[in-house]
Amino acid sequence: MSNAISILNGASSSDAVKITDSGLRGMITLRGDLDSAQLKSAVSAAVGSDIPAQRKITHGPMGGVAWMSPDELLLLVAYDQADAITAQISEALGAEHHMAVNVSDARAIFRIEGQGAREVLAKGAPIDLSPEAFGIGDFRRTRVGQLAAAFWMTQTDMFELICFRSVGEFMFDWLTNAARDGSLPEYF
Amino acid sequence: MLTLKCPCCGVTAEETEFAPGGEAHLTRFGPGTDDQAFADYLFARKNPRGVHFERWRHAFGCGKWFHAARCTATLEVFGTYTAQTSTPPEELVAKIKAKRPDWEGFA
Ligand SMILES: [Zn+2]
Numbered sequence: 001m002s003n004a005i006s007i008l009n010g011a012s013s014s015d016a017v018k019i020t021d022s023g024l025r026g027m028i029t030l031r032g033d034l035d036s037a038q039l040k041s042a043v044s045a046a047v048g049s050d051i052p053a054q055r056k057i058t059h060g061p062m063g064g065v066a067w068m069s070p071d072e073l074l075l076l077v078a079y080d081q082a083d084a085i086t087a088q089i090s091e092a093l094g095a096e097h098h099m100a101v102n103v104s105d106a107r108a109i110f111r112i113e114g115q116g117a118r119e120v121l122a123k124g125a126p127i128d129l130s131p132e133a134f135g136i137g138d139f140r141r142t143r144v145g146q147l148a149a150a151f152w153m154t155q156t157d158m159f160e161l162i163c164f165r166s167v168g169e170f171m172f173d174w175l176t177n178a179a180r181d182g183s184l185p186e187y188f
Numbered sequence: 189m190l191t192l193k194c195p196c197c198g199v200t201a202e203e204t205e206f207a208p209g210g211e212a213h214l215t216r217f218g219p220g221t222d223d224q225a226f227a228d229y230l231f232a233r234k235n236p237r238g239v240h241f242e243r244w245r246h247a248f249g250c251g252k253w254f255h256a257a258r259c260t261a262t263l264e265v266f267g268t269y270t271a272q273t274s275t276p277p278e279e280l281v282a283k284i285k286a287k288r289p290d291w292e293g294f295a
Pocket of ligand 1: 197
């Protein structure tokens with residue numbers, strides 16, 4: 001068996017706002033009719049959570065479910081469970097038109113934590129990251145610098161961010177640079 | 189800088205989150221049509237000074253295509269609407285007509 005490692009194998013930065021490679025995470029792309037009862041029950045069986053509303057993320061005992069687009073969800077589960085859960089979903093949906101793919105190894109996931117985490121992202125994402133506009137439960141696909149990314153808050157001053165693994169190292173460097181001590185505008 | 193509202197995910201975002209897709213509502217001329225019609229379909233565009241209908245994709249967001257109506261001279265955005273149509277919605281056309289009485293209308 002090969003020994004799977006995440007893009008930076010758990011590396012982290014040492015500034016006040018800390019950037020960490022979150023390690024391996026199971027990620028499953030699920031496309032289909034999000035209003036379908038069968039899809040709802042398949043997701044609920046897989047992660048123990050309801051389907052999130054538009055641009056939201058929900059969490060269940062086995063993982064998270066993020067709203068990616070009107071016909072796409074992202075399931076966040078334990079890395080070593082991803083293949084089994086993908087198969088379980090495909091089986092539950094049977095002949096219903098859908099696509100479930102384990103994309104875990106195509107992605108990188110980072111944690112941004114510390115007071116000012118919002119400002120690190122606000123430096124690169126063209127969206128409103130003030131506490132009134134973005135909070136826990138929100139999920140946003142956008143760009144960070146020039147890279148496609150998506151992020152959400154896990155708790156106050158803590159974000160998780162996903163991007164393609166192929167640009168993971170650049171993303172880590174970008175975030176680490178944006179989080180340098182003394183470089184935050186302290187606007188929020 | 190344009191600010192567009194993606195009708196697919198509800199986000200109001202600035203231009204750099206989107207990718208432009210050129211003029212909207214083109215009629216496709218393919219195999220079986222004459223060369224001039226095919227050439228016009230490929231290359232001839234209205235390029236108006238004023239009201240214009242365009243295709244855009246929410247490239248850094250939900251990834252979906254949609255339509256936008258805007259003014260090429262002032263960059264005013266009149267509205268955005270679904271990609272699953274071959275003509276702009278009537279309400280939108282009426283709204284534009286009210287704002288720009290001299291506009292010749294959608295053709
Ligand atoms: Zn969108």
